[in-house]
Amino acid sequence: MKTAHDPHPVIVFDAECILCSANAQFVVRHxxxxxxxxxxxxxxxxxxxxxxxxxxxxxxxxxxxVEGEKALRDSDAVLAIYRGLGWPWKALGLLRIVPGFLRNPVYRLIARNRYLIFGRHNACWLPSPDDADRFL
Structure with a gap:
């Protein structure tokens, strides 16, 4: 289980969601x-x-x-991922200047309708053997 002493933030995502899996693959690549x-x-x-x-x-x-004992959710989680990827993706973290009360409803609307909008895999996406150590 993830502990407070683990230096690696953990992204928990829906592996059946096509958008979510694409985002996970983006993270692995970048x-x-x-x-x-x-x-x-x-x-x-x-x-x-x-x-x-x-x-x-x-x-x-x-x-x-999940970073230590706290979890970021909604648009804060997405922006934390981009900030953690380094340049040029880190620049997207500047979107934090948009207040959460504006960002999060848009995030939640997409999240609630993700299968309808983007589709769903019949099976969970699996990483390549070279990246298997990055998955818990």
Whole structure:
């Protein structure tokens, strides 16, 4: 299980969601420092992290980024990912100047309708063997 002493933030995502899986693949491709670890909400670690932060893994409407003992959710989680990828993606972190009360409703609307808008995989996306160590 992820602990406060783990230096790697963990992105918990929906591996059946085409958009979410594409985002996870984007992170794997652009996280050259290998800073992030990933866990699907369908897996044991991801589901446990969701439950730890009061989110039902069977019906989530957010992804989370777990850093130590806290979890970022909604648009804050997305922006934390971009800030953690380094340049040029880090520049997208400047979107934090847009207040959360404006960003989060848009995020939640997309999250609630992600399967309808982007589709759903019949099976969870799996990483390549070279990146398997980045998945929990």
């Amino acid at each position: 996280d050259h420092a290998r800073r992030f670890r990933l866990a699907s909400m369908q897996g044991e670690v991801g589901a446990a992290l969701y439950r730890r932060f009061g989110i039902d893994p069977a019906d989530p409407e957010t992804m989370i980024v």
